Amino acid sequence: MLRTVNRILIGLAGLLLVALGAAVLVGALDLGRHWDFTLPSSWPFDGPDDVLLTRAERQKWRARDWWWPSVITGLTVVVLLSLWWLLAQARRRRLREVVVVSDGGEVILVRGRALEDAMAAEASALDGVSHALVTLTGRRTAPEARITVALAPRATPATTLTRLRDEVLRHARTSAGLARLPAEVRLRAVRHRAERVG
Numbered sequence: 001m002l003r004t005v006n007r008i009l010i011g012l013a014g015l016l017l018v019a020l021g022a023a024v025l026v027g028a029l030d031l032g033r034h035w036d037f038t039l040p041s042s043w044p045f046d047g048p049d050d051v052l053l054t055r056a057e058r059q060k061w062r063a064r065d066w067w068w069p070s071v072i073t074g075l076t077v078v079v080l081l082s083l084w085w086l087l088a089q090a091r092r093r094r095l096r097e098v099v100v101v102s103d104g105g106e107v108i109l110v111r112g113r114a115l116e117d118a119m120a121a122e123a124s125a126l127d128g129v130s131h132a133l134v135t136l137t138g139r140r141t142a143p144e145a146r147i148t149v150a151l152a153p154r155a156t157p158a159t160t161l162t163r164l165r166d167e168v169l170r171h172a173r174t175s176a177g178l179a180r181l182p183a184e185v186r187l188r189a190v191r192h193r194a195e196r197v198g
Helices: 002-028 067-090 112-124 157-176
Strands: 097-101 107-111 129-138 143-151 183-189
Touching: 002 067, 097 112, 107 112, 112 129, 112 143, 112 157, 143 157, 157 183
Parallel strands: 143 183
Antiparallel strands: 097 107, 129 143
């Protein structure tokens, strides 16, 4: 959901900036006169000496009773929406606990951090892995894992992915009694010095 909202907002902001930039450039560089084309009558800039809003347009609504409350309300809404969006970016939806159902039907709560640490330790012990970081997200009854793996030099990504799936994720599913544990794995290489051959 947040990813979709981000894409829509960034797309709209990009379109708005491109359109505004094009309008300013066409007017500021006087491209209509140089390239011999006429601009529509509603075009905000006719030439390099034009301004976005004239003095009369800027002061047009100031005497109205509704003007300043509308401006303040609009700006407040924009600030609140911006703060909500910023907090949504910064907030990590990390699971505090995972629900584990035992064979006897008892419900046990396991700390999310403990399961993350156990998975990260097992992933870090795999051949070709320098270190790993695991974050659990989703719901308590249906967690999802985000695994970031730093590959050591000469590591084989395909083998590492297979072992993560067959060992680390399978062990986590078994120990937590989960039917499934979807995972998103991000691989990155560890920087190392070039080796001299010869």
